[in-house]
Amino acid sequence: MGLALLMALQSAALAPPPPPALVSDFDLATFRPSGDAADGRGCVGRDPSEIVVCGRRRRGGAYPFAEMERKFAVGPIVAEAGIGGGATGRAYVEGVEIGPGMRSNRLMVGIKLPF
Known part of the structure; x- marks a missing residue:
C-alpha cells in the first residue's frame, strides 16, 4: 500500500511555471519627429540603432470614417x-x-x- 502511494505521488505532474512577464521600456508617446531629414519629413534617425517609422497622413484625417461607415453600415x-x-x-x-x-x-x- 505504501509503495503504491509513493508511486502515485511521484507520477503526479507539476503545473508548468507561468510564462515570464513581458517587460518593455518602449513607449511611442515619448518619441517626437527628428526634423533633420534631407527630404523634410523627419524620417531619418540620428542613431543607427533606433527604429524610425515614416508615413503620410490621409486627407480628411487619419481614419476614413465616411468610407468605413459606407462599407460596414448595419442594415x-x-x-x-x-x-x-x-x-x-x-x-x-x-x-x-x-x-x-x-x-x-x-x-x-x-x-x-x-x-
Missing part, C-alpha cells in the same frame, strides 16, 4: 439572392399555431419569379 439581414433570369431565392422561418398549445415552426425556402 437588415436578408437571406435572399438572385438565381438568374430575374428570379430570386430566399430562406425564411415561419411559425403557425395549429391547435391549442401546439405550434408548428417551419424553415421555408421560396422562389420568386417575375411575370
Whole structure:
C-alpha cells in the first residue's frame, strides 16, 4: 500500500511555471519627429540603432470614417439572392399555431419569379 502511494505521488505532474512577464521600456508617446531629414519629413534617425517609422497622413484625417461607415453600415439581414433570369431565392422561418398549445415552426425556402 505504501509503495503504491509513493508511486502515485511521484507520477503526479507539476503545473508548468507561468510564462515570464513581458517587460518593455518602449513607449511611442515619448518619441517626437527628428526634423533633420534631407527630404523634410523627419524620417531619418540620428542613431543607427533606433527604429524610425515614416508615413503620410490621409486627407480628411487619419481614419476614413465616411468610407468605413459606407462599407460596414448595419442594415437588415436578408437571406435572399438572385438565381438568374430575374428570379430570386430566399430562406425564411415561419411559425403557425395549429391547435391549442401546439405550434408548428417551419424553415421555408421560396422562389420568386417575375411575370
